[in-house]
Amino acid sequence: MPQWLHLDDPNLWLVLAGTVLVGAASALVGVFAFLRRRALVGDAVAHSVLPGIALAFVVGQSRSLAVLLPGAFISGLLALWSIDAIARNSRIKPDAATGLVLSVFFGTGILLMTWIQRSQGAAQAGLDRFLFGQAAGILPTDLYLFAAVAAFLAVCIAIALKEFRLLSFDPEFARAIGMPFRSLEGLLAVLTVLAVVIGVQTVGVVLMAALLITPAAAARFWTDRLGTMLLLAAGIAAMGSMAGSMVSYAVPRQPTGPWIIVALSALALASMAFAPRRGWLAQRIRLAAYRRKIARENVLKAFWHAAEEQRPEVASVPGAGHPTSPVLSEAQLLERRAFVPRSLRRSMRKLARQGLLQAVQAQPDAVSAAGWQATPEGLRAGARLARIHRLWELYLTEKLRIAPDHVHDDAEAIEHLITPELEAELEAVLDHPERDPHGSAIPRPNGTGSRGKDRTEKPINPKAG
Amino acid sequence: MTTAIADPVLEVHDLTVTYRQKPALWDIDFGIPQGVLVGVVGPNGAGKSTLIKAIMDLVPTASGYANCFGQSLDEVRQRVSYVPQRESVDWDFPASALDVVLMGRYGKRGLFRRLSNRDRRVARECLRTVGLEAFADRQIAQLSGGQQQRVFLARALAQEADLYLMDEPFAGVDAATERTTLELLGELRDQGKTIVVVHHDLQTAAEYFDWIVLLNTRLVAYGPKAEVFTPELLQETYGGSLTLLANVSELARKQNLPVRE
Ligand SMILES: Nc1ncnc2c1ncn2[C@@H]1O[C@H](COP(=O)(O)OP(=O)(O)O)[C@@H](O)[C@H]1O
Ligand SMILES: [Mg+2]
Numbered sequence: 001m002p003q004w005l006h007l008d009d010p011n012l013w014l015v016l017a018g019t020v021l022v023g024a025a026s027a028l029v030g031v032f033a034f035l036r037r038r039a040l041v042g043d044a045v046a047h048s049v050l051p052g053i054a055l056a057f058v059v060g061q062s063r064s065l066a067v068l069l070p071g072a073f074i075s076g077l078l079a080l081w082s083i084d085a086i087a088r089n090s091r092i093k094p095d096a097a098t099g100l101v102l103s104v105f106f107g108t109g110i111l112l113m114t115w116i117q118r119s120q121g122a123a124q125a126g127l128d129r130f131l132f133g134q135a136a137g138i139l140p141t142d143l144y145l146f147a148a149v150a151a152f153l154a155v156c157i158a159i160a161l162k163e164f165r166l167l168s169f170d171p172e173f174a175r176a177i178g179m180p181f182r183s184l185e186g187l188l189a190v191l192t193v194l195a196v197v198i199g200v201q202t203v204g205v206v207l208m209a210a211l212l213i214t215p216a217a218a219a220r221f222w223t224d225r226l227g228t229m230l231l232l233a234a235g236i237a238a239m240g241s242m243a244g245s246m247v248s249y250a251v252p253r254q255p256t257g258p259w260i261i262v263a264l265s266a267l268a269l270a271s272m273a274f275a276p277r278r279g280w281l282a283q284r285i286r287l288a289a290y291r292r293k294i295a296r297e298n299v300l301k302a303f304w305h306a307a308e309e310q311r312p313e314v315a316s317v318p319g320a321g322h323p324t325s326p327v328l329s330e331a332q333l334l335e336r337r338a339f340v341p342r343s344l345r346r347s348m349r350k351l352a353r354q355g356l357l358q359a360v361q362a363q364p365d366a367v368s369a370a371g372w373q374a375t376p377e378g379l380r381a382g383a384r385l386a387r388i389h390r391l392w393e394l395y396l397t398e399k400l401r402i403a404p405d406h407v408h409d410d411a412e413a414i415e416h417l418i419t420p421e422l423e424a425e426l427e428a429v430l431d432h433p434e435r436d437p438h439g440s441a442i443p444r445p446n447g448t449g450s451r452g453k454d455r456t457e458k459p460i461n462p463k464a465g
Numbered sequence: 466m467t468t469a470i471a472d473p474v475l476e477v478h479d480l481t482v483t484y485r486q487k488p489a490l491w492d493i494d495f496g497i498p499q500g501v502l503v504g505v506v507g508p509n510g511a512g513k514s515t516l517i518k519a520i521m522d523l524v525p526t527a528s529g530y531a532n533c534f535g536q537s538l539d540e541v542r543q544r545v546s547y548v549p550q551r552e553s554v555d556w557d558f559p560a561s562a563l564d565v566v567l568m569g570r571y572g573k574r575g576l577f578r579r580l581s582n583r584d585r586r587v588a589r590e591c592l593r594t595v596g597l598e599a600f601a602d603r604q605i606a607q608l609s610g611g612q613q614q615r616v617f618l619a620r621a622l623a624q625e626a627d628l629y630l631m632d633e634p635f636a637g638v639d640a641a642t643e644r645t646t647l648e649l650l651g652e653l654r655d656q657g658k659t660i661v662v663v664h665h666d667l668q669t670a671a672e673y674f675d676w677i678v679l680l681n682t683r684l685v686a687y688g689p690k691a692e693v694f695t696p697e698l699l700q701e702t703y704g705g706s707l708t709l710l711a712n713v714s715e716l717a718r719k720q721n722l723p724v725r726e
Contacts, residue, residue: 035558091485159577166568169558176521176547177572177624178539224604226559425640 011136015245018138018146019260022202023211023241025150026195027233028157030212031219031226032188035168039213040095041083044102046196046208048079050109053130053200054116063126065142069197076193079105106205133204133257135245142201149198153191157230164188165226202241203257210261215240218268221275236271240264294416295339296347297385300356301415302336303328303374304382304443325374327360332371348372356381383443384423389415390436390443391426397437398430404437470496472535474628474659475520480529482512482519489515491683493529497676502654503661504674504690508703511681513663514550517630521547533628543572546626548617550633556606562616563601566591569623584623591619596645611642618646629653629660635673636665647673667699 033042049072056071057063079101086097113127129137138146157164163184166174175181192212199208219232244260273280307323330348333339339347351357356378362370374382389411396407418426427433436442470476473496480493489512497503505513518524520531522538534541546569569591570584592598595615597608605613614634621629634646650660654675661678664670670677670690677693679685679702686698 162571162574162580163576165560165564166571169560169565170549170554170568172518172521172523172549172553173547173568173620175523176542176545176549178542179571180576220559224559224561224606226564229559421641428640 012249014138014140014143015135015249015256016242018143019135019202019241019245019256020238021143021146021150022195022199023215023237023260023264024234025146025153026199026208026211027215027219027237028153028230029188029192029195030214031216031230031233032164032168033192034213034216034220039209040098040102041080042192042196042212043209044083044098044105045076045079045193046200046205046212047102047109048105049073049076049193049196049200050130050205051075051105051112052078052109054109054112054127057116057127058112065145065201068130069145072197072200073193075105076196077190080189080193109205129204130200131204131206132255133200133202133207135202135248135256135260138201146198149194153195156187156191160184160187161227161230203260207257207261210264211237214261214264214268218264218271221271221278236267237264240267290416292343292347292350295343296351297381297416298337298339299333299344299347299351300374300378300382301385301389302333302382303357303372304379304386306336307374307379307382308386323379325379327371327373329371351378385415387443388418388423388426390440391423391430391433392418393436393438394430394433394442395426407437470498472499473497474499474534475661476532476535477516477520478529478531480516480519480531481527482515482524483527484524488527488682490519493680493684495678495684495687497659497661499659500654500657501659501675502650502673503659503676503678504664504670505661505678505680506664506667506670506702507680507685509665511702513665513680514632516680517547517632517661517663520630521545543624544627546621546624546629548621548629548631548634551610551614551617551636553632556608556613558605560605561602562592562597562605562608562612562619563588565605565616566619566623569620572624587625588619588623591622592616594622594649595619596641609639611638614638615642615645618649622649627658629658631660632663633665634662635669667703 030042033039052071052073052075053068054071055075056068059071060067062068083094083097083101086092086100087094090097092100116127126134126137163174163179166179167181167184167188171181174184195212196208199211203211215233215237216229218236219229222232223229240263241260243263244258245256247259247263248254248256271279274282276282303325306326306328310326311323328336330341330344333344334341348357352359352372355375357372357374360371360373392411392414393404393407396402396410397404402410434442475497477493477495480490481488482490493516505516507513515524519526520533520538531538533545538545563585566588567580567584570580570588574580574584589598589601592601595618597612597615597619600608600612605616608616614636618631618634621631635643638646650662650673653660662674664673671694674690676688677690678687679693679698681702685702686693
């Protein structure tokens with residue numbers, strides 16, 4: 001255990017418990033603010049509790065949370081109500097209304113605090129902790145308050161999870177089935193203000209929005225389930241709060257709130273980078289795998305093209321048999337297409353393992369050189385790609401009226417993407433065509449050959465048909 | 466042209482809806498009998514979505530009202546199902562296809578009540594009906610556009626309603642979805658349910674629906690499609706712009722006056 005961690009210091013435990021409770025509670029309501037794209041509203045509410053705190057201090061002449069927090073609560077709710085009323089009853093759009101309310105309330109709060117500082121002297125010391133937060137000052141009684149509020153939030157969300165889910169996903173449907181939409185929105189607003197009110201003590205009004213939104217944003221990377229996302233967000237917030245509190249406890253004169261936000265941001269960045277599926281790394285890996293698949297498919301297509309050129313009569317007459325793959329050396333493949341040699345060798349090794357390609361030894365009579373040959377299955381796969389390529393070219397020229405000499409590159413990319421269902425639909429839309437816009441026969445679905453004559457025939461003008 | 470309907474399932478009476486003094490619907494008045502498949506057809510911006518939303522009480526009306534089953538909507542909400550436009554929601558929401566279909570059961574279950582096993586069974590059944598049983602646990606963002614539209618259909622089915630109001634269920638869907646949707650609508654109609662479908666494509670409208678409501682801010686015509694699908698009425702709907710009406714409402718808007726008392 002490191003020297004600086006005085007685990008017997010009750011103050012450390014107070015701070016840890018307090019910040020974890022506040023962080024987890026904020027994260028729970030923050031998930032809904034995040035999903036409803038109301039991050040800015042959370043920010044506005046946070047800034048707007050400041051005048052309430054200042055006025056409560058003036059009226060109550062006390063710095064205890066029991067006096068200040070009700071003031072914060074009322075002014076936060078008032079701010080939310082104002083945003084709603086302005087957006088509803090004037091031409092000002094909701095985002096502008098939010099910004100407006102934020103600045104008016106925050107400005108008023110700062111004015112009041114300045115005035116208190118001037119007129120009340122030293123007695124106000126400690127009010128400015130609400131700007132950037134100060135967890136070190138948490139008292140045991142505060143902790144009970146935090147615990148009560150956090151428990152209340154958690155219970156409310158557990159009970160109304162179904163309603164909040166629908167409210168966030170499809171508010172119109174919620175109203176259509178007769179949910180008490182306004183009341184539920186109001187409940188969510190009250191919960192948000194409650195979370196903000198206990199949060200400003202530890203992270204301050206300026207950073208409060210980050211405590212609401214960051215855990216939700218981080219959690220979203222890890223799951224596609226709302227329930228899981230709520231738990232994860234609370235967990236991430238607890239971790240970040242703990243880490244931030246430890247740093248500010250261990251290092252002299254370090255503020256808690258900013259360190260909590262730094263820790264949370266680090267967790268969010270890590271989620272963004274490393275989460276499975278949605279994370280940056282996973283996406284890079286997926287992209288690399290897709291590139292390798294494209295490279296392999298291009299090799300198979302090259303074999304099919306070679307087979308088609310070699311035996312057009314077999315490729316073109318239905319039932320005349322299966323075209324066989326010619327033997328191609330690496331050099332010949334490189335001639336056909338600008339493969340990257342290293343990736344070409346890797347593609348071929350993999351294709352061989354998949355049973356789509358086989359190595360052919362040089363014959364003693366020197367009739368055929370050593371090289372590679374596609375297996376019947378590999379040739380079928382190549383035919384399917386050529387087929388999709390030509391169908392897509394036809395689709396672009398016929399349905400989208402794109403000039404035939406502009407469609408090749410597009411098809412080169414699309415052929416690797418199209419699923420069998422889309423392939424079937426494409427064929428149906430084009431009414432089972434036989435030729436692409438350049439006059440090449442389109443291989444049949446089973447991939448064993450083509451219909452119609454070979455490609456030496458003069459091109460058909462797609463616009464003429 | 467109007468047809469008097471005895472005992473309409475849906476009755477829209479003198480309905481006017483304005484967005485900031487700009488009329489989206491003007492004096493709409495019609496009735497729909499039970500057991501028909503109705504297409505609401507009109508050009509872009511004709512107010513088709515607005516009509517459905519006004520019936521569902523989702524936009525404020527300047528005048529008039531809509532009744533379902535002869536009662537105000539609030540009394541019969543359980544019997545009315547609304548399918549919003551697919552683009553109206555964020556499909557990146559953390560929910561599975563089954564989660565969304567289950568939302569169709571929320572109204573039956575009531576506020577703060579947990580869903581029952583029967584709800585889950587019904588929801589899965591509805592997913593099967595639209596051919597998505599294999600996708601129940603799929604995150605909705607990973608579904609194709611047509612599949613997402615079918616999830617919305619399944620959610621509507623899960624409501625077990627008698628009147629369905631659907632906003633553009635055929636917009637941008639694949640052939641499989643179009644077929645499934647059509648079959649489904651036919652089956653619902655054969656069960657005696659009434660279905661009102663917003664549709665923008667004139668070509669297919671005649672083929673899909675029994676009844677047509679031609680709409681372009683005002684009601685051009687409604688009734689069985691044979692009566693309504695005449696060149697003159699279509700020209701009236703899609704052709705000549707409503708210049709005078711537009712000018713009058715523009716005047717009202719500029720002077721910030723209401724177009725209704
Ligand atoms: N929320 C809104 N605020 C202002 N104008 C709107 C709003 N919704 C729709 N409109 C306007 O009302 C008219 C009708 O819209 P809508 O009902 O969506 O037409 P449709 O569904 O037939 O395309 C359009 O001119 C549209 O711009
Ligand atoms: Mg619409």
